[in-house]
Structures are given as C-alpha cells and as structure tokens.
Amino acid sequence: MIGRIIGALVGREVSRRDGNNGLKGAALGALAVGGMRRLGPLGLLLGGGYAAKKAYDRRKAGKVTGHY
Template structure:
C-alpha cells in the first residue's frame, strides 16, 4: 500500500515538472510502482526520498530561500 502511495506521488511530481496535466504522470507513476516493488525496501526509500526532496525544494522556493 505504501508503494502505491509513493508511486502516485512520484507520478504527481512528474506531472508538475512537465507543466501539462494528463496521463503521462499517471502512467509513469503506475510503472514506478512495479519498479519500486521489485527493488524492495530500497525502492521505497528511493521513491520516498525523491518525493521528499521535491516537497522540500518546493517549500524552500515558496519561502524565497534559494
């Protein structure tokens, strides 16, 4: 279940970076779930780290600290 949540968040981040909504982020998020699951705990760490880094960067930028 955690892997699916992380996959959805990864897809959302890719969609935001792209700037266009659509199915691209959802498809990449769905594919990332399979990859994360095959990698086991390391995959969950990598996916979670990616999402956390993007959230941290977005918050830092919103505060004007760059």
C-alpha cells in the same frame, strides 16, 4: 499500500514538472510502483526520497527570506 502512495506522489511530481494534463505522470507513477516492488525496501526508500526532495525544494522556493 505505501508503495502505491509513493507511486502517486512520484507521478504528481513528474506531472508538475512537465505541466501537462497528468496522464504522463500517472503512467510514470504506475511504472514507479512496479520498479519499487522489484527493488523491495530500497525501491520504497528511493521513491519516497525523490518525492520528499521535490516537496522540500518546492516549499523552500516558496518561502521568503527574512534577511535584511
């Protein structure tokens, strides 16, 4: 269950990066789920880390620095 969620997040990040309609992201997300299952807990950690890093970078880029 968690692997599928992380696969969907990875697919969404790929789709956002390319700016396409999302079909490519969905396909790569499905492939990521298969890869994560083969790698076990390490694959889950890698997929989750990738999605978290992209979300962190997007959030950091959206904030305005308050330095004068």
